[in-house]
Amino acid sequence: MTALDTDIREGVDRETVETVQAMGGKYKYGWETEIEMDYAPKGVNEDIVRLISAKNNEPEWMTDWRLQAFRRWQQMEEPSWAMVDYPAIDYQEQYYYAKPKSMLEKPKSLDEVDPKLLATYEKLGIPLKEQMILAGVEGAEDAPAEGRKVAVDAVFDSVSVGTTFQKELEKAGVIFCSISEAIQKHPELVKKYLGSVVPQSDNYFATLNSAVFSDGSFVYVPPGVRCPMELSTYFRINAENTGQFERTLIIADKGAYVSYLEGCTAPKRDTAQLHAAVVELVLLDDAEIKYSTVQNWYPGDEEGRGGIYNFVTKRADCRGDRSKVMWTQVETGSAITWKYPSCILRGDESQGEFYSIAIANNMQQADTGTKMIHLGKNTRSRIVSKGISAGKAQNTYRGLVSMHPKATNSRNYTQCDSLLIGDKCGAHTVPYIEVKNNSSRVEHEATTSKVDEDQLFYCRSRGMNEEAAVALVVNGFCKDVLQALPMEFAMEAQQLVAISLEGSVG
């Protein structure tokens, strides 16, 4: 972070100033790690696909799978229906594979990992140590032994750096590793489930991901197991002109439960960078997955230079009866967000929930929402979306609720609220509602408003400055979603809400 350049008034202690700076500091994670990288040649073609596959030491079936996807991708067209506007992406001007040189020989344990990499994650507040941590909570390192544990898989550009608590998880029967490792060690599981939720050629970006994904996380929770700790993946883009294509696959077998957290950041750069991920969740009977994301990719500067183009396909398949999935997302970063975490409610009595906060400031554009596809009987879904636009940003909720004829006695409730801060931004709502049976009930509500003057006035009258007052009101507006987040994330998200709106008032 930059040194303090403002005069410090007398009587204000240094700690307060630093805290304020940390809260208000523009983009906290914009620094970059200087580290030697091993790149694949620029651009994408069949050779690059083969190369990525070879680098990951993949079996032939996997290479073929990728090539199939690549061939389909070449015939596809980039979608243009979203309310986002960005210059054409030159897919040949990107690196599709970047790996720290020190990772050429895969470290056997965390102790062997390049200290520079470990320091990077330390600095991000994600220490790769097997200790009790409450990420985002200061002093948590000293937490008592019975504190909560979070296992972390750290992905740096194209590769997974390391995964903590693997041994302890193994004891419970939980597999938590990078997807490249899973392809080696658990090919039967990967073969069975990869692409079964998001097919190879699902959409343009997912197809590209299927061809060139380099790493990501893999989780398998066996029947009846409640995962003993929260799992988390931290994605860091570091290399320049490099796209990150991660693939996450989580399988919750019958009666299993897992809570999974995802965080992402990237350095400040003037050129935009591509990120196209695919996340697949499989839920069998009575399984439950909680998937929480705090997306804080670099959003670009005030003029819209740089930032991450985030094109993500996330989908949960509630195959089993009574299974339950909960997506919670806090989208504050990225220049472009194109993301629709979806639930296929196939099993009878399965449930899908989607809680989202999307904040777009300056020149950011977010087009995000969810799909709830009700196929099974007595299925239920709930959507709570809070969109906040400031500066010159455009924020769109786009969603689908579909009740198939056989999904009798199903319920959906959708609430989309938009908040506008400033008169140059936009907030849009594009829901699709398809009801094909009459025993199901669908309710959709959406509102758009500005920050309430009375509330602001009240806060100001209590001595808060305008920015803090707006942050407080906005946090109140987001409360329903913040409450759905695991505690660690909720703290971080609350701060992020304030930081993301920095400079939006006045």
Next chain:
Amino acid sequence: MALPAAKQGALEGRLATLSLPEAGAWGTEARRDALGRLEAMGLPGRRDEYWRFTDPGLLNAAEPAAAAAFENDEAPLFSAVDRLKLVFVDGVFAPEKSDDIALEGLEIERLSESMSRDIHWVREVYGVLEAGAHSPVPRPHAALNTAFASDGICIRATGRVSKPVSLVYLHEDAGSDAILHHVIRVEPGAEMTLLENGPAAARFNKCLEVDVADTGRFNHVRAQGRDHERVAVTHVFAQLGAESTFKSFTMTVNGVMTRNEAVIDLTGPDATAHIAGACLGDGAKAAFHHDDTVFVRHRAENCESRQVFKKVLRNGATGVFQGKILVDQGAQKTDGYQISQSLLLDGDSQFLAKPELEIYADDVKCSHGSTSGAIDETGLFYLRSRGIPEGEATDLMVIAFLAEAIDEIEDRVLAEDVIERLKGWLARRRRS
């Protein structure tokens, strides 16, 4: 840009049976321009996002499918209303069946007359509102209408008009394919009510362009005919000046395919636009597909818009609602409201909705809601416990459900007429 081959083919097929009608100087030009727009857009296809829920096939076809006229002994809607009646038979104005077209505060002409004179107010409206309404989505059937409209009425209201103008569309020929285009201007301070009813034709393409000047008031109540096999695509284009009011209500029963589009442009401050629809759909005798597609654009400050659409569907009927409120950057203090609801009386019917908000101003109050569900069992049980048979109780609940939309009709006499009509329809269904 050249059209894709499929669209080009569809367009050529449709145009093969049409020829540009003879018109006067500006009329010919306006029609040619519209044809140019149509040729650039092509006809809609199933893959077009704007036609996601409705198959435009029946509208695109070169010839209409035959539709029998609906016979019953009931007096047509608005019969008891004191009105100026103008009758069209299969899309052709029938002066002998119509009232004398003189009424204080009104100038009424046939479209062909208006087109034949070079200096005419109609020139500023005909095809002009339509041409401005193709963004963000094209509306090719409206352009087709402007180009090929075979008849229409032009009305200019200059004062408070004492009674409503009632357009009655009779349908006699089972294979008729009517294209009508009406143009209305409500001058400052003037007020008029337009009534429309009747099936019109086997296939009916109708455009209504309404220019409401500052402080003008326009009321519109229409009922779409009860022929089962009829097909209709209608467009209402309205442009509202400062402090003007526009209120439109549509009742629809029967019809294999109805697409009602409304494009309302609030261009002056403090204008009000209410648009509502009540629809009773039954797919038992013939398919029923009803689509309300509404686009309300707030361009000026302090305007109010309200959309209320209710659909009751049974026996495999399909109801579609696509509604959008667009608030421009300068349109502060906008109050936009939209509700779309469906009552599904059985498991075969479906409701497809896309209620949209697109907002670029911050000091606004905009909301939309959409619901779909079955009849409230508790309410039904209550009525039955009071001795009301199930069929009647259901009908009562249906009327209650539609009431919010019918309430949008300002004139209580007209509203009661509509309610009686819906009750009659429900009673007939119950008997059969």
